[in-house]
Amino acid sequence: MRAKIEVFLKEGVLDPQGETIKRALYTLGYSSIKDVRQGKVFYIELKDKNPQGILEEIARKVLANPVIEDFRWEVER
Amino acid sequence: MGSRKVKFGIVVYPGTNCDMDTHYVIKEVAGEEAQYLWHEDLDLKGSQVVVLPGGFSYGDYLRSGAIARFSPIMKKIKKFAEKGGLIIGICNGFQILLESGLLPGAMLRNRGLRFICSFEELLVENDETPFTLLYTKGERLRMPIAHIDGNYFAEIDVLSELERERRIVFRYINNPNGSAHDLAGIISKKGNVFGLMPHPERASEALLGSADGLRVFLSAAKYVRES
Numbered sequence: 210m211r212a213k214i215e216v217f218l219k220e221g222v223l224d225p226q227g228e229t230i231k232r233a234l235y236t237l238g239y240s241s242i243k244d245v246r247q248g249k250v251f252y253i254e255l256k257d258k259n260p261q262g263i264l265e266e267i268a269r270k271v272l273a274n275p276v277i278e279d280f281r282w283e284v285e286r
Numbered sequence: 287m288g289s290r291k292v293k294f295g296i297v298v299y300p301g302t303n304c305d306m307d308t309h310y311v312i313k314e315v316a317g318e319e320a321q322y323l324w325h326e327d328l329d330l331k332g333s334q335v336v337v338l339p340g341g342f343s344y345g346d347y348l349r350s351g352a353i354a355r356f357s358p359i360m361k362k363i364k365k366f367a368e369k370g371g372l373i374i375g376i377c378n379g380f381q382i383l384l385e386s387g388l389l390p391g392a393m394l395r396n397r398g399l400r401f402i403c404s405f406e407e408l409l410v411e412n413d414e415t416p417f418t419l420l421y422t423k424g425e426r427l428r429m430p431i432a433h434i435d436g437n438y439f440a441e442i443d444v445l446s447e448l449e450r451e452r453r454i455v456f457r458y459i460n461n462p463n464g465s466a467h468d469l470a471g472i473i474s475k476k477g478n479v480f481g482l483m484p485h486p487e488r489a490s491e492a493l494l495g496s497a498d499g500l501r502v503f504l505s506a507a508k509y510v511r512e513s
Contacts, residue, residue, distance in 0.1 A: 218394075222439060223464075225395050271356075274349055274385065276392040277439055 210255050212264050214282040216273045217248035252285075260284065291319045292507040295333025297363070297379075299325045299354050304340035304376065304487060311490040312337075316503045325357040334510045335372045336363055338379025340432070340485060350393060350435045351381030360386055372416055372506050373479045377433055380471075380481035389474055389481045390448075391440035397464025401434040405495065407459040408470055408484060412452050415473050416509035417480045420501040427498035429484035431462065431470075436483045438465040448472055456482060 218224045224246050231245040251272055257263060261284075268280040294312045298305045305322060312320040321331060325343075330336060344353035354360070360382075367373055367388055375383040383389045396402060410425040412418060421427075440448070445466055448454050456471040463483075471482030486499025 223394065223397075223437075225397055225399050225437075225464075229399060271352070272348070274352070274392050276384075276390075276441075277394060 210257065210260060211285045212253045212255060212260055212282055213285055214251040214253065214264060214268050214272055214280060215248055216251070216268070216278050216280045217246055218277055219279050222277050290511060291317070292334050292510045293319045293321065293332055294335045294337055294503070294506075295321055295323045295330050296337045296339055297323045297325060297359060298339075299341070299343035299357060301343045301345055302339055302341035302378070304378075304485065308337055308339045308376070308487045311487045311500065312503055315490050315500060316507060318503070318507050323359060325354070325359050327359050328362060330359075330362050330366060335374065335506045336366060338363075338373070338375040338382050339487070340377035340379060343378055343382065346378075346435075349381075349385065351378060351383075351385040354378075354382045355386035364388065367474070367479050370476065370478050372510065374417060374502065374506065375479070375481040376485055376487065377431075377436075377483055380483055381435060383479060383481045388479050389472060390444050391438055391466075391472075393435040394437040394439050394464070396434055396437050396462075399434075401432075402436070402462050403430070403432040404462065405430050406462055406470070406484060408456045408498075409459055410455075411457050412455045412473075414452075415455055415477055415480065415505075417473070417502050417505050418455055419509060420505045426459065427456070427489075428496040429486060429489040429499050430495075431484050433463070433483055436463040436465060438467075438469055438483075440466060451475065453477075455480065456484065 226247045227245040273280040408427045413423045461468045486502040489496040489499035
């Protein structure tokens with residue numbers, strides 16, 4: 210089974226990398242872009258049939274820092 | 287027993303690179319006892335002050351300090367902290383203390399996204415901590431910083447608690463990285479855990495540009511000796 214976990218900075222936490230990418234895109238002429246947030250994606254292969262509990266736990270304990278980051282996960286197959 | 291030496295334990299992770307400077311300053315400049323503690327050790331070997339030195343533990347993978355917090359020695363360090371033991375986290379060591387929850391908040395990438403390596407002016411905000419008792423409130427210090435993730439972040443209520451409880455120990459005069467409330471170093475609620483981004487071990491001899499950092503180690507030693 211494969212799962213995808215996405216980790217992003219919380220709304221309201223400044224994302225200097227996203228800001229810089231946004232400015233670069235403006236400079237290239239993509240003037241319709243309103244905001245860019247950069248995050249991380251983890252693809253995790255598991256043996257479990259029902260990995261929901263584990264995914265939640267490893268995202269909270271390891272992959273994300275709950276002080277500054279939110280996460281969401283989904284099972285892909 | 288004014289002459290008794292205080293034993294400092296310096297934790298070494300894969301990727302730590304300020305361990306030898308820290309060892310040198312504690313032993314040769316401060317004149318105390320220094321020993322290395324490997325991150326897989328399960329024993330603090332009688333250390334009276336634990337130092338988490340700077341560097342790039344585990345290559346800063348995932349987030350700065352994020353992997354180091356799971357190393358075997360961290361369990362002992364947490365127990366040591368609970369019992370009131372003195373802990374100093376410098377730069378990456380500060381990031382490890384944040385990741386492990388021994389200090390509140392988190393580090394974001396520097397405002398401006400650059401790795402900054404420069405001497406900074408600091409203001410001493412609290413001279414009543416075990417780490418700053420040889421400083422004077424209002425004193426200005428020069429110490430170098432060298433980091434890319436030093437932009438301190440915490441929720442507003444955490445920041446006001448830090449202010450109210452006088453837990454901001456050093457503040458930048460010219461905030462180089464966007465750190466909230468210009469803070470450069472904070473202590474834990476009980477006051478025994480100290481994290482700072484500037485490198486006191488790189489500012490411990492006048493020959494190297496500044497000796498303003500040495501008193502961090504001297505203060506901790508004095509505190510241990512007198513308590």
